[in-house]
Amino acid sequence: MSKDFDGLREELPGTAAPNDPARTVVVASDTALRSPSHFQRLSIATAALEVSRRELPNLIADTIYNFEGKIVWPNGTTYDLPDVDDAFGGEGSFRWVSDFIRFAEVPPRQHPQRRVIERLRLIDLYFRIAYPERARLIAE
Template sequence: MTNCLICKHGLADYVDLANDNELPKVSPIRIPPKDILRRQSSLNRLAMAYRAKEIPRRKILDFVSEHVTVFHGTFLFNGHVVILDDVDDLFDLDASERWLSDFLRFAVHPPRQQAQDRVAVRLALLWAALAVHNPTQAELVIR
């Protein structure tokens, strides 16, 4: 195994040295359990992350859909592979997307209780898109 001169780690741990024609291997994104996503602190930080991006509420679904479908890896939830292909059906919102406005409001006014179980899928999708866009920020949301 060839060691990196800078960090002294084995290069074979990070890249496939024998064949450079393959796409780089992308590690799977592990979606946190719904109990973690539903916590008041996680909901507040997730809303702050999206509010900081200054995306209008009607464009948030486009952002989520774009990042989830562009990701070439897999999403894992409780050890099982999850396919996130139809964001609109999973969100199941009305045409005004009022829920997203209420969600973004949690960045300014933290929630008083944890999120309901019925919105856990929406929170998981929002978190997954954030994890694709900025993995470090996504980890800070659930800390």
């Protein structure tokens, strides 16, 4: 991992304080997730977490399934949480996560494929719940 990301790791706050049942989190749209800049910022933030590729889906699942607030689409309808393992391909090694994190240092040359949008949405949702300030920076 590049030394450029050491400062990012130091700035990451702890997981959000107790869930506020009144809090509403809006998931990212497909358009936002397919943006190369959003994709790379999401990769940079994920790399800064310093969790293993196999632990990342567990971290995401624990965070989103234990969130007591409301999760909605940009139009306000309820977002039905998918199975995290299924969204990540259910292949067990989660090599895609390692490939995704590499984009933290090398910008993507094309838009993310549609088949990985739900994975990206779950990673993005994790940041929106656990690190709302970081999520705002990712979405800029």
